[in-house]
Amino acid sequence: xxxxxxxTYKDSGVExxxxxxxxxxxxxxGAISSLKGRLGWQGxxxxxxxxxxxxxxxxxxxxxxxxxxxxxxxxxRERYDTDDNIQLAVDDLLLMKDGAAMGKLAFVESLPGLACxxxxxxxxxxxxxxxxxxxxxxxxxxxxxxxxxxEHIKVHGTGATFLGVSQxxxxxxxxxLPSLPEQTAIASFLDHETAKIDALVxxxxxxxxxxxxxxxxxxxxxxxxxTNPKAPMKDSRIDWLGAVPSSWxxxxxxxxxxSVVDYRGRTPTKVTxxxxxxxxxNIRDGSVNYSxxxxxxxxxxxxxxxxxxxxxxxxxxxxxxxxxxxxxxxxRTDVALAQRVIKFRGQSGVLNNYFLKYWMMGSFSQADMERxxxxxxxxxxxxxxxxxxxxxxxxxxxxxxxxEYIDAGLSRLDALTxxxxxxxxxxxxxRTALISAAVTGQVDVREAAGRAA
Numbered sequence: 001x002x003x004x005x006x007x008t009y010k011d012s013g014v015e016x017x018x019x020x021x022x023x024x025x026x027x028x029x030g031a032i033s034s035l036k037g038r039l040g041w042q043g044x045x046x047x048x049x050x051x052x053x054x055x056x057x058x059x060x061x062x063x064x065x066x067x068x069x070x071x072x073x074x075x076x077r078e079r080y081d082t083d084d085n086i087q088l089a090v091d092d093l094l095l096m097k098d099g100a101a102m103g104k105l106a107f108v109e110s111l112p113g114l115a116c117x118x119x120x121x122x123x124x125x126x127x128x129x130x131x132x133x134x135x136x137x138x139x140x141x142x143x144x145x146x147x148x149x150x151e152h153i154k155v156h157g158t159g160a161t162f163l164g165v166s167q168x169x170x171x172x173x174x175x176x177l178p179s180l181p182e183q184t185a186i187a188s189f190l191d192h193e194t195a196k197i198d199a200l201v202x203x204x205x206x207x208x209x210x211x212x213x214x215x216x217x218x219x220x221x222x223x224x225x226x227t228n229p230k231a232p233m234k235d236s237r238i239d240w241l242g243a244v245p246s247s248w249x250x251x252x253x254x255x256x257x258x259s260v261v262d263y264r265g266r267t268p269t270k271v272t273x274x275x276x277x278x279x280x281x282n283i284r285d286g287s288v289n290y291s292x293x294x295x296x297x298x299x300x301x302x303x304x305x306x307x308x309x310x311x312x313x314x315x316x317x318x319x320x321x322x323x324x325x326x327x328x329x330x331x332r333t334d335v336a337l338a339q340r341v342i343k344f345r346g347q348s349g350v351l352n353n354y355f356l357k358y359w360m361m362g363s364f365s366q367a368d369m370e371r372x373x374x375x376x377x378x379x380x381x382x383x384x385x386x387x388x389x390x391x392x393x394x395x396x397x398x399x400x401x402x403x404e405y406i407d408a409g410l411s412r413l414d415a416l417t418x419x420x421x422x423x424x425x426x427x428x429x430x431r432t433a434l435i436s437a438a439v440t441g442q443v444d445v446r447e448a449a450g451r452a453a
Contacts (some may be wrong), residue, residue, distance in 0.1 A: 001193075001448070002441065003055050003437075003443035003444065003445055003448060004444050004446045004447075005019040005299065005442070005443065005444060006022070006441060007022075008021070009021060009022060010022045011174050012024075013026065014026070014147055014174060014176065014314075016115075017064055017148065017176060017318060017410050017440060020176045020423050020440065020441045021062065021178065021441040021444075023179075024176045024177060024178050024441055025177055026174050026175070026176050026177075027134075027135075027175055027176075027177050028171065028172060028173065028174050028175075029095050029124075029170060029171055029172075029173045029174075029175060030124060030170070030171025030172060030173075031127075032035040032127055032134035032135055032169075033124050033125065033126060033127060033134075033135075033140075033173055034124075034125040034126070034127055035122060035123070035167050036085040036086065036122070036123040036125065036309040037085065037086070037097070037117070037119070037121060037123060037126060037167060037321070038124045042353065044447060046061060046112050047242050048075055048076070049073055049074065049075070050074040050075055050076055051074065051113075052074060053074040053075050053076050053077060053080070054074065054075055054077060054080035054113065054114035054115055054116055055069055055072040055073070055074060055112065055114070055115040055116070056072060056073050056074070056075055056115070056116055056117070056118055056268075056416075057072055057088065057094065057106075057115060057116070057118065057121065058072075058117075058118045058121065059094075059096035059099075059101045059104045059106075059118060059121065062094075062096075062104055062105070062106040065105055065106050065107055065141075065145075066106060066107070066109065066240050067094075067106050067108060067115075069112045069115075070389060072115070074117075077114070078231065080114055080116050085123075086116040086117050086118075086123075086202065087114070087115075087116050087123070088108055088111060088115040088116060088117060088123070089108070089111070090108055090109070090110060090111055091107075091108060091109075091125075091137045091138075092107075092108045092123050092124070092125055093105070093106075093107055093108070093123070093124040093125075093136070093137050093140055093141050093144070094107075094108065094110040094117060094118060094121075094122070094123055094124075095121065095122045095144065096118055096121060096168075097120060097121065097122045097153075097164055097165050097167070097170070098157075098162060098164025098165070099120060099162060099164070099165075100164060101164070102114050102153060102157060102163060102164065102165065103150045103153045103154070103185065104155070105141065105144055105145060106274070107137070107138070107141045107143065109384065111223050117334065122167060122170065124137070124140060125137075126140075129137060132180070132255055133180070134180075135177060135180065136180060136183035136184045136187050138151055138184075138187035138188075138190075138191065139177075139183035139184070139186055139439065140175075141187075142186075142187060142190050142435050142438070142439050143175060143439040145432075145435055146432075146435060146436045146439060146440070147432075147436065148436070148440070152173055153165045153170075156169045165309055173320075176287065176440070176441070178214075178419050178441070182446065183424075184447065185445070185446050185449040185450070186438050186439060186445055186446075188437055188449050188452065189235050190434070190435055190439075190445075191444040192449075192452040193434060193452075194371070194431055194434070194435070196334050196432045197427050197428075197430060197434075198431075200427050201424055201428065201431075204420045204423045204424045204427070205424065206419075207420045208421060208424075211413050211416055211417045211419075211420070214413055215410060215413050215414075216361075216362075216363060218363040218405055218406060218409045218410065218413070219361050219362050219410075220363040220364060220430070221362075222358070222393060222402050222405055222406050222409075223355070223362045223365075223402065223406075224244060224271040224360045224362065225240075225244070225245065226248075226394060226398065226402060227401060227402060227405045228245075231245040231246070231247070231356060232245070232246045233246060234246040234259055235246060235251070236250050236392070238312075238390060239248060240368070241363060241364055241390070241392065244392055245394065247394065247395060247398075248392055248393060248394045248395075249392075249393040250390060250391070250392055250393070251390070251391050251393055252387060252388070252389070252390065252391065253386065253387070253389035253390060253391045254386065254387050254389075255391070256347040256350045256351040256391075256393070257344050257345060257347065257351070258345050258346070258347050259309055259315075259343065259344065259345035259346075260343075260344055260386070261308045261309035261337075261342065261369045262308070262320075262342045262383040263305075263308065263337045263338060263339055263340075263341050263342070263343070264332065264339050264340075264383065265306065265339065267338075267339065268297040268298070268301045268304075268336065269296065269298050270295055271295065271296050271298050271300060272296065273296055274296035274299050274335070275296050275297050275298075275299050275334065275335065275336050276295075276296060276334070276335045277294060277296060277335070277336045277337075277338050278335050278336070278338060278341065279293055279295060279338040279340070279341070280319040280320075280321070280322055280326070280340040280341055280401075281293040282324065283317055283319050283326040283327065283328045283341070284326055284328075285326075285329045286327065286357060286358075286361055287329075287331070287372045288317070288328045288330070288331060288408075288448055295338075297336050298399065299328070302336055305336050306336055306337065309343060310333065311330040311333055311335060311337060312330065312333060312345065313329075313330055313331060313333060313345060314329055314334070314353040314354065314373065315329065315330040315343050315344065315345050315353060316328075316329060316330075316344040316345070316353050316356050316357050316360070317329070317330060317337065317341055317342075317343055318341065318342045318343075318344060318346075318348075318360065319340055319341060320340050320342060320380055320382075320383070321340050321364070321375070321378060321379065321380025321381070322378055322380070323378075324369060324370070324373055324378075324379045324380055324381060325365075325366050325369045325370075326359070327357050327360045327361055328356050328357065329353060329354060330343075331385065332411065336343060340380075340414070342383065342386065344356060344430075349396055350396060350401075351391075351393065352358055352396060352397075352400055352403060354400040354403045355394075355399035355400075355403050356391075357393065358402070358403065358406050359391060364392070365389070365390075367393075368387065368389050369381055370392055371434035372385045372388055422446070
């Protein structure tokens with residue numbers, strides 16, 4: 001879509017903004033908004049929760065700029081009535097003003113009943129003059145998604161350990177606004193156009209999920225049925241496994257392991273530079289992702305940390321908790337291994353380490369792990385329980401064929417996933433750019449808004 005520019009522009013007087021349409025006017029958010037919040041509203045105590053009553057919203061309940069009401073806690077009406085500054089209304093705009101989620105937004109499109117906000121949220125509601133609001137809440141909602149506003153929050157955030165931006169600082173923020181009818185037209189245009197982009201994004205996200213399912217199905221089928229559909233089968237005598245090729249063994253996971261090393265014990269000293277420490281967080285989807293978490297240990301502690309066994313290329317790494325059941329093959333030896341990681345090494349000529357990894361990634365093995373896991377909030381498996389896990393083992397030459405087959409299949413699926421993710425990224429960039437251009441007057445959407453209405 002090619003959108004025109006406005007006929008004439010002027011200097012906005014705001015360094016970060018530059019030129020704006022000539023008829024747009026500067027306003028301070030604090031002058032046109034009723035900024036509401038309550039510093040004294042603390043987290044709920046256990047005895048304050050209710051099965052019924054007003055909802056209490058925090059940024060944890062924001063999803064895609066909407067409030068997920070079903071996830072919100074409830075409080076008594078007395079608690080709700082303590083301060084009308086925290087009481088929500090339809091068309092309110094909510095902003096997380098501190099913490100890791102600072103800048104996160106939600107628009108209150110509807111209310112399921114009475115609702116209020118917690119102390120970490122700031123509520124924006126337009127001031128009314130002679131009954132007319134000073135701005136369109138939807139226009140403000142889109143403007144606050146731009147990098148201009150989000151960067152302002154980050155730059156002016158304060159706090160040594162808990163970064164936050166004050167209500168006064170936000171109130172001093174200057175926006176350049178068109179007339180109210182024009183704001184409404186711009187917001188309507190963005191509602192229409194972002195809905196189309198969001199639908200395309202959702203379509204690509206569904207494709208990514210489908211490809212993930214195909215990935216899991218490919219691995220699970222290959223490590224339990226093999227690659228020869230005409231192979232004779234036998235009963236595995238394990239209910240959750242079913243029939244397996246007749247030439248395969250079903251044995252304990254550790255039967256053909258020459259090394260099982262559990263790295264539980266003293267946590268090594270962390271340093272800013274040194275030997276890379278592979279933690280459970282680094283092990284994802286069959287490989288070691290070194291960018292997810294970057295921790296290092298002092299080289300002088302390496303020998304003592306790895307005294308139970310140093311890694312070799314191909315060794316299988318298995319996470320015992322947080323998360324449970326992630327596996328990867330070691331791809332470099334200049335690393336240390338952290339707690340909650342067990343290292344396996346298959347018997348040469350009997351158990352291919354790469355087959356072992358794929359077996360443990362399969363649905364049947366994952367279900368076996370969960371069966372033996374314990375934990376109320378996060379599932380984990382004790383080292384002593386590992387011997388109870390099962391392994392479906394083909395002859396060694398067939399293991400190599402299965403690994404090659406899975407590698408090729410995953411390569412194709414990963415390429416398709418990459419293409420879908422690239423499409424998602426481009427669509428999201430387009431969405432961001434369109435919003436930014438429309439709410440700062442870099443494009444004139446009034447005619448397009450009329451056609452979309």
